[in-house]
Structure formats: structure tokens, C-alpha cells
Amino acid sequence: MKTGLLELQLKELREYLPVIDQKNISVSAVNVGWHISHSLKVLHNVFQILENSDPKRFKKQFSFLRHYIFLFRRIPRGKAKAPSAVLPDKDLQAAILEKEIEHLRHQLPQLQDLPKKAFYRHHMFGDLNRDQTIKFLGIHTEHHLKIVRDILK
16 A cells, blocks of 8 residues: 555645634534644554564454445544643644654555555554555545535635
């Protein structure tokens, strides 16, 4: 699976850095910076988990919820709560977010070099292999980009 979508999404996230403090309560209780930071934390944490996973321990399993979200490439808004490990820091700074984006951009090519059965265990979807994980990350990042776009409308 290619990481081209994630590259484009990181580029778009970078474009929103000048407006990280913007907020629209009718769309989201948090500001643009929160959505950017959360997306970057998810990418970073999941990349690390994939890299450190033991492909022999991957367990293929069916998840209706995963199937639904992957089929429609959409996460419904307001239905899930972010785990504490990927909650943004209180003090969001564009310069720090910029560095995180750059770091992730350089990590992307390494994802494709991981074994196919490198995996990420999602708390609702179960084990996602490398390609499923890349797909999930694209769907998740797009979910937050849509929210950012709506905040800025």
C-alpha cells in the first residue's frame, strides 16, 4: 500500500499551522491546532507500534465496524473518544507541530518497508496489518482534516 495519501494529508495539515487557534464551537469544541496535533500524535504512535510489532503475533479477524469504516472511508463525528495517549498538549505551538510534520514526512517511506504482517492493534477494530493500518491512518487523518475545513468555513 502506498503512503501518497498520507503525504498529501501532512502537506495539508502544514497549511493550517498559521490558523491553529481558530475555533468554531458549532463544528468542534476544540480548535484547529487540537485536530492537527491529535492527528500527528496518532500517526507517530501508530508508526512506532507498527515498527515494534512482531508479525508472527498478527491475528486476522473480522470486524464489522472496521469493514464499514474502510468501505465508506469515513468515521462518524462525535462517536468515539480519543485515547489519552493521543490527546494534544495544552500549549500548542505551530513551530513544534511543523517539526512533527517534517519528522513524520521522513518516516513515511519506511512504512512500506515493514513486513506485510507488521500490525497495529486497534481498540475497536482488532489487529490491522501494515496495509490496513496505512488505510486506517488515511481515513482517520481525513476525518480530522474535514473537521478543520469545516471550522474554517
